Amino acid sequence: MSGTGGRITGRVVAASLLESVSAVATVATLVVIVEVCRRLLAGPVDRDLVMELAGAAAAVVLAGAIVQFAARALSRRTGAGYRHALRYAIARRIGDGRASTPADWRSYGSTTTPDLALAGTVVGRTIPEAVSNLTVLLLSLGYLFWVDWRMALVSLLPIFLGFLAFGVIVTDFERTMRTDYDALEESIDAARPVVDLHARVHPAGARARTVTEVRATARELAGAVERFSVYFREKVGELLAGRSLAEIAFSPLTALTIILIGGGLMVRAGSLPPADLVPFLVVGVGLSASLLTLTYLAEEFGVGLKANARLRSFTTVSTDTGATPLDMPSRGLVTIDGDPDRAIERVTAASSADRTAAVLFDPSIITGPIGGFIAGDAARAEHAARIAGVHDRIMSFPRGYDSEGGEDVSLSPWESRRIALARAVAGDAEVVLIDGRVLGHDASVLRAVVDETESRAVVVCVAPPPAFADERAVRLDLESAAGAEYEEAAR
Template sequence: MKDIIRLLRLFKPYRHWMLLGALAALVTLIANVVLLAVSGWFITAMAVAGSAGVAMNYFTPAALIRGGSILRTVGRYAERLITHEATLRLLAQLRVWFYSHLEPLAPAVLQRYHSGDLQSRIRADVDALDTLYVRVLVPVLVATLGACLLLGFLLLYDWRIAVVSLGFLLLAGVAVPLWSRALGQAPGERIARTEAELRTACVDGLQGLAELQVYGAAAAQARHIDALSRTLATEQVRLAGYSGINQGAVGLCANLSLWTLLWLAIPLVADGRLAPPQLAMLALFTLASFEAVAPLPLAFQQLGRTLAAARRLFAIVDARPAVEEPAGPSPRPDRFDLHIADLGFSYPGVATPALDGLSLDVPQGGRVAIVGASGSGKTTLFNLLLRFWTPDRGTIRLGGHDLAQYRGDDLRRYVTLVSQHTHLFDLSIRDNLLIAAPDASPARLEQACRVAQIHDFIAGLPEGYDTWAGETGVRLSGGQARRIAIARALLRDAPVLLLDEPTEGLDGETEQALMESLGRLMAGRTVILITHRPVGLDWADQVLVMDQGRVLARGDASVIAGATGAELLGGTG
């Protein structure tokens, strides 16, 4: 119940849309019941009048029938229009809400989750929450209000008929839905879990297809996906079977209510206390009234799946960020030197420290290169400089202020990263550039791309800067994508620049052109570059060689390049 209450609080900004949609559904229900009941009364009354040879006023019931038909059509259209508008607004708000909680968790906390699992939560689990409004809240509200109005009408004729109808409505609208929820809760939760596992497996299969083929595991992955698909289909068939049983139970309640009404009402007709046309009207009225409770069993059956999706989202939202934001405002440094003293850090659950006693001073405008194999702690240092993690010991100071005093977003206005893993969104090249500076003019975009040596290539494309980059920049080469990333970094104009293996995996010609672009980007900035290779670092004021979180050697580029591997391993930090 607490999960439903928590969701209702999230829905609160759109409560007016939600209530308006429920009102449209209630009007549609009443119009449909009135249409059927008046039609039954009118046909029977015309037959009785005709057999008796008497005249009757058929204008009023005909007008009611026509009005009910029009109102039902308009109400159904309004219900669909308003509930869909409310649902789309809710989904948009839920995605923003979820992303606003997701962003502070990156990357430290989100490393516990698979990318396919996160994608499933963002898309499928959020989508699953719309059923709470459309298929649970609206039907429950309409059934409650509609049943009260319908029973009030029956009380005008006979209290026993009203009580019997109430009993069967409660049976169909409360007992059957609760039974349906009990049946559907476990399969619904298994469906939510299996759907997430299936999406994760599909993402694994697509992203790691090359590795799967190299190691001969592609067939095993395909069998795993097939097994998950079969499990999902089995659970869906089980739910469909339960749905059929539940709808049959509602139909049984409606027919039992009808027969009981006839059993009670026929003696009233015989005694003259009820006119024959009113018997037909009450019979059709009773059958039509069960339209109010008919959606409830399916709604409660799917409630288990909806709540399972909600709990998966809440598990992310309730996670604590690895880095706590400071209470006060961020400092505003007037210089951009870096001072790192006795820095130590270990990843959770890992005994070996990723950094152990690192100290480094980089003056404003200074250039430092850090050389080391994978796992030596280079990327960990960047993660700490960007405040993605908090050091276990030691300090990092930017412009004389401890890094812990900076709020994450404020810090990243001063520090920008050019990574070997350049990410371009499925947008135009222009839109990918504007991420760094949304208000940048076309002239400023062009200037940044010229410095990054990518403007001529973009200008030569048929659509120029409006050319679509494709998913993850698939329509561009690696060198082109990284030069766009450099142009994006230029647009940010941050005073501190972190370069994470920006030339990794590029051919010699592209690497040389990219380094020329980086040289322009580094002008006047405080720069730290991490790389595997201690060559081509003449531009660096200082070079550090790292291994297993420690500094093995430091000096200028000529000293490092001339040292042997044994000398480096024997060096001191």
């Protein structure tokens, strides 16, 4: 994904720059309007100048809207492109048959869809919008401090109070959780049935005493769990209450109230011209909204980063397995007796990823056109599909080889496995590693694969040994030293 990653990064930067330009246009328009109001309140103003400023503001608004539309369109395209790149990386991760792929996919596959959505959202929307809101916040603050630094500090007061309230509650939450939480958890661990040896082996009344002990322990455990549940609900409630207080402090109504009170006192004291209160009533009230949006985006960014890290850890596999390479033949058919999952993991753990094309029993994720998934050349894709015995099924799809998996057609497990087999046949890997369950009892497909890949090795992992492995096959035992046994069998 290195090349794709560079393109995605460039698009994110471009979308963020466009959002920044749109934010500058928005703040500039607001400043022009506010300055016109200040001039009108301060005294007579040249009408022609006002009309010119109004025209300039309208032009800036239009330009900003166009730029923002372009930024949002690019952001959506970037998010979709990043999700597609991750799907392709997952498909390759599963398709290349690296060690423990089936087990990894079974434990992680159910969270793939939400993780893809979160990762795409962060790249396509969260980052550009965060840049936009940060630009608005900084420009607005700069303008307010330019008008009057004292009122600017008053405008920041609700933000300070919100952070202070939330910080105090979070600090108390973490402090109590370090002590009370551990104590309650220990009480749950301690509530377990303890039946002494005499009660377990004494012939008279042992069962009744055991039942009594277990019941008493169960009551104690239920009480400990209930105490833990009540405590946890209370602490989470306090944390949510702190967040609610912070959101109230960040709200435009709170900011408007504080600005009116502070500005009114300063106007009454003669330290602030009445006209200078307008920027704070218009721009200052919006500071809290921008900051609140930034906090939400920061949370979204954190969740998205975790999702992206999970996707990256799944799609990125070290090629340094530390295993001794197996002495695989350069051509011919090899069958490995034993559990197919263990056999595949053993072979792939000791083989380089670029040397082996694995066809697993777990259905492959097929994205994009099916023909393109199998091979870049249409004729080669059809030839490989015929060998895998799936050509007729593909031709029954709405658009044949141009049908997209998951979009035009929902592939069955059998179809996805055979399409993965066709992909391995059409590729140029030195070893084609096949889970024997993919073939079922279709000996003709195996022979067609071996004939097609006569210059390469075909390794079939299956239990019990296949009845269709003819005299050309070399059989290996999974529990033995595969390389040495192959050399002995080959003699």
